[in-house]
Amino acid sequence: MSTTLDPQVAARLKRTDDGLVAAVVQAHDTGEVLMLGWMSDEALARTLSTGRATYWSRSRQELWVKGETSGHRQWVREVRLDCDGDALLVRVEQEGPACHTGERTCFDADLLPLAADPA
Structure with missing residues (x-):
């Protein structure tokens, strides 16, 4: 299935050297940051046309639909x-955990210490 990104949207994108755009994924109801993924033009076009979050896997060098194998689907609201x-x-709208470790969010790991009090 080949999907084409709207030319007006494509013209606004500033991609990395390998043609990707960072996608910060947030729970639509709570605002919680769930994960960071990468999207190619085709991944974004599929996401917009299907309502299922689709990313580019940098390790596997292929498109993947979140939850396709794990069942932890992401239904795109915006x-x-x-x-x-x-x-x-x-x-x-996240079904199950967003992180491949089984945690709800990929940002549950180490809290980094601040050198100075920002206040």
Whole structure:
């Protein structure tokens, strides 16, 4: 299945050297940041046309639909392009954990210490 991205959207994207755009994934109901994925033009086009979060796997070098094998699907509720065109905000309804480790979010790991008190 080949899907084409709207030319007006494609023109606004600023991609990495390998043709990808960072996609910050957020729970649409709580605002919790769930994960960071990467999207090619085709992954974004499929996401927009199917309502299922589709990413580019940098390790496997292929498209993958979140939850296709795990059952932990992401139903897309909204996609926004940031002001610079170099990142996407994907707001989803998450089924099960978002992280491949089994955690709800990929950001449950180590909290890094701040050198100074920001206040």
